Amino acid sequence: MTITGELLIDGGARPGTGGAIHAVDPSTGATLDVTFGGATKADLDEACALAAAAFGPYRATSPEQRAVFLETVAAKIEAIGDDLIVRAMAETGLPRARLEGERGRTMGQLKMFAGVLRDGGWLEARIDPAQPDRKPLPRPDLRLRNVPLGPVAVFGASNFPLAFSVAGGDTASALAAGCPVVVKAHPAHPGTSELVGRAVQEAVKACGLPSGVFALLHDAGIEISQGLVADARIKAAGFTGSRRAGLALTAVAQGRPEPIPFYAEMSSINPVLLLPNALKARGAAIAPDFVAALTQGAGQFCTNPGLILGIDGPELDAFLAATAEVIAKAPAGQMLTPGICKAYTGGVKALAETSGVTEVAHGLEGGHGQGRATLFSVDAATFLATPHLQDEVFGAASLVVRAQDLAQLTQVLAALEGQLTIAVHMEEADTDLARALLPTLELKAGRVLVNGFGTGVEVGHAMVHGGPFPSTSDSRSTSVGSLAIFRFLRPVSYQNLPAALLPVELQDANPLGIARRVDGKVVLA
Numbered sequence: 212m213t214i215t216g217e218l219l220i221d222g223g224a225r226p227g228t229g230g231a232i233h234a235v236d237p238s239t240g241a242t243l244d245v246t247f248g249g250a251t252k253a254d255l256d257e258a259c260a261l262a263a264a265a266f267g268p269y270r271a272t273s274p275e276q277r278a279v280f281l282e283t284v285a286a287k288i289e290a291i292g293d294d295l296i297v298r299a300m301a302e303t304g305l306p307r308a309r310l311e312g313e314r315g316r317t318m319g320q321l322k323m324f325a326g327v328l329r330d331g332g333w334l335e336a337r338i339d340p341a342q343p344d345r346k347p348l349p350r351p352d353l354r355l356r357n358v359p360l361g362p363v364a365v366f367g368a369s370n371f372p373l374a375f376s377v378a379g380g381d382t383a384s385a386l387a388a389g390c391p392v393v394v395k396a397h398p399a400h401p402g403t404s405e406l407v408g409r410a411v412q413e414a415v416k417a418c419g420l421p422s423g424v425f426a427l428l429h430d431a432g433i434e435i436s437q438g439l440v441a442d443a444r445i446k447a448a449g450f451t452g453s454r455r456a457g458l459a460l461t462a463v464a465q466g467r468p469e470p471i472p473f474y475a476e477m478s479s480i481n482p483v484l485l486l487p488n489a490l491k492a493r494g495a496a497i498a499p500d501f502v503a504a505l506t507q508g509a510g511q512f513c514t515n516p517g518l519i520l521g522i523d524g525p526e527l528d529a530f531l532a533a534t535a536e537v538i539a540k541a542p543a544g545q546m547l548t549p550g551i552c553k554a555y556t557g558g559v560k561a562l563a564e565t566s567g568v569t570e571v572a573h574g575l576e577g578g579h580g581q582g583r584a585t586l587f588s589v590d591a592a593t594f595l596a597t598p599h600l601q602d603e604v605f606g607a608a609s610l611v612v613r614a615q616d617l618a619q620l621t622q623v624l625a626a627l628e629g630q631l632t633i634a635v636h637m638e639e640a641d642t643d644l645a646r647a648l649l650p651t652l653e654l655k656a657g658r659v660l661v662n663g664f665g666t667g668v669e670v671g672h673a674m675v676h677g678g679p680f681p682s683t684s685d686s687r688s689t690s691v692g693s694l695a696i697f698r699f700l701r702p703v704s705y706q707n708l709p710a711a712l713l714p715v716e717l718q719d720a721n722p723l724g725i726a727r728r729v730d731g732k733v734v735l736a
C-alpha cells in the first residue's frame with residue numbers, strides 16, 4: 212500500500228493544502244519521505260458534513276452488519292502486512308516486536324467489539340410491561356435501549372500508534388456503537404495513520420457503508436483539531452495525550468453552544484504501594500520487575516509506575532539499593548519524538564532541582580533522542596508540600612516517597628490526584644492493612660492491582676482504563692475494553708409505542724434473541 216500524504220475523505224484521497232507535516236525518525240532526527248498535507252477548514256467541514264449524513268444510514272445497520280464491518284477492518288489492517296510495521300518503526304522508534312504485538316491487540320479489539328455487538332448486551336434492553344390495572348395509577352408500557360450519540364472525533368495517541376490511534380480502541384468502540392468517526396491523525400506517525408486509514412476506508416467500501424462513516428485528517432497546527440471538536444455535527448470525542456492538550460480540547464467541547472462529552476485520557480503517575488510485609492519479605496525481589504515496568508517502551512506508557520510509596524526504614528533502603536543496581540545497568544530507551552524527549556529531559560531536570568528531592572540512580576547514557584531511566588526519592592512531608600511532584604514526567608522516571616509511618620503514608624494517599632492505576636505489593640500478613648486502604652485506593656484510581664504493575668493493559672470485559680481527574684476528563688468510563696462502547700451511547704425510553712413502531716431489540720418476540728431486563732429481571736434469550 213502506497214503512502215501519498217493525502218487526507219482520506221468521502222471514500223477517496225485528496226491532497227491537504229493546509230500546511231505541510233513531515234514525520235521524523237526519532238532515532239536519527241532525519242525527516243522521513245512523504246509530505247503530508249494538513250486539512251483546511253473546507254476539508255474539515257466536508258468530513259463533518261459527510262459524517263453527519265452517514266450517521267442515519269450507519270446507525271440503521273444491524274449489529275451483525277457492524278460486527279462484520281469491524282472484522283473487515285481488522286482483516287484489512289492485517290493485509291497491509293509488513294509495510295505497516297516498517298513505517299511505524301521508522302516513525303516512532305518502537306521495536307518490531309512491540310508493534311507486531313500492538314497490531315494484534317488492535318485487531319483483537321476490533322474483533323472483541325464485533326462480539327459485543329452480536330451479544331446485544333450493549334443495548335441494555337429493558338422492558339417494563341404496562342400494568343393498566345395498577346392502583347392508584349396505571350403503569351405505562353416502558354421500553355429502553357441505547358442509541359448512538361452521532362459522529363465522533365478521535366485523536367490518535369503518539370505512544371500507541373496502532374492500538375490507541377486511527378483504528379484503536381476509541382475508533383473501534385465508536386464504530387461499534389453506530390457512530391461515524393473523523394480521526395485527527397497524530398502528527399508523529401502520519402504515514403502509519405494513512406496506512407491504517409486506507410484499510411478502514413477499504414472496509415467501509417467492502418461492506419457497502421456510506422463513505423462518511425470514516426475520515427482521516429491531518430492538522431499542521433491546532434486549528435483543525437480545535438475546529439473538529441467545536442464542529443456542531445460532532446457529538447463526542449476520544450483523546451489520549453498530554454494534560455495540556457486534553458484540557459484545551461475539553462474546554463472547546465464544553466464551551467460549544469451544545470457541549471459534548473470529551474473523553475480525554477491525560478496524565479497519571481500510577482502509584483505503587485509497598486506494604487510493610489511485602490517490603491520485608493521480598494523488597495529486593497520487587498526491584499527487577501519494577502525497573503522492567505518503568506523502562507518498558509522507554510517509560511512512554513500512561514500506566515508507567517512514576518511513584519513508589521513506602522514506609523522509611525531498612526526494608527525500603529534495601530528495595531532502593533536493589534533498584535539502583537538494576538537501574539544503573541538499564542539501557543536508555545528511544546523516545547517517540549524530539550518533543551517528548553525534550554519534555555522528559557526537562558521533567559527529570561525539574562525533579563532533580565526540586566529542594567528535598569535526591570537522585571537515587573540513573574540508567575545508561577543513550578544515543579540520539581533516547582531517554583535514560585532515573586529514580587528519585589523524597590520524604591513524604593516534602594512531597595505533600597510540593598504539588599508539582601505529582602506531575603507526570605512522561606518517560607522512565609520515578610519518585611520514591613518515604614513516609615515516616617502508616618499515618619503519613621495514608622496522608623500521602625489521600626493527597627494523591629486521580630490515577631489510571633494503583634498497584635499494591637503485599638503479603639498475606641498485609642491483608643488487614645490493604646483492606647483498610649482499599650476504600651481510599653478505589654476512589655483514587657480506575658484500576659487497583661496487587662503484586663504487579665499497571666503496564667500491559669488487558670483488553671477485556673472487566674477492564675477499566677480510566678480514572679478520576681487528571682488521569683481522565685471523565686472518570687465514569689474506560690478507553691480500553693468492551694465497556695468503552697458506552698461512552699458513545701445514550702439511553703432512550705419508549706413509552707406506549709405501538710408494536711409496529713418498536714425498535715427490533717424491544718419487540719415482544721425478541722427477534723434478535725438478546726438478553727433483556729423484563730420487569731426488573733434479566734431474561735436470557
Ligand SMILES: NC(=O)c1ccc[n+]([C@@H]2O[C@H](COP(=O)([O-])OP(=O)(O)OC[C@H]3O[C@@H](n4cnc5c(N)ncnc54)[C@H](O)[C@@H]3O)[C@@H](O)[C@H]2O)c1
Nearest residue numbers: 369370397433436437452453456459477478513551554605
Ligand atoms: N499519559 C499518556 O498516555 C500520554 C500519552 C502521550 C503523550 N503524553 C504527554 O504528552 C506530551 C506530548 O506528547 P503528544 O504529542 O503525544 O501529546 P499532545 O497532547 O501534545 O498531542 C496529542 C494530540 O493533540 C493535538 N494537540 C496538541 N495540542 C493541542 C491544542 N492546544 N489544541 C488542540 N489540539 C492539540 C496534537 O496535534 C495531537 O494530535 C508528552 O511529553 C507527554 O507528557 C501523555
Ligand SMILES: O=CCCC(=O)C(=O)O
Nearest residue numbers: 512513514665666667668
Ligand atoms: O499509554 C497508555 C496505554 C497503556 C497500555 O495500554 C498498556 O499499558 O498496555
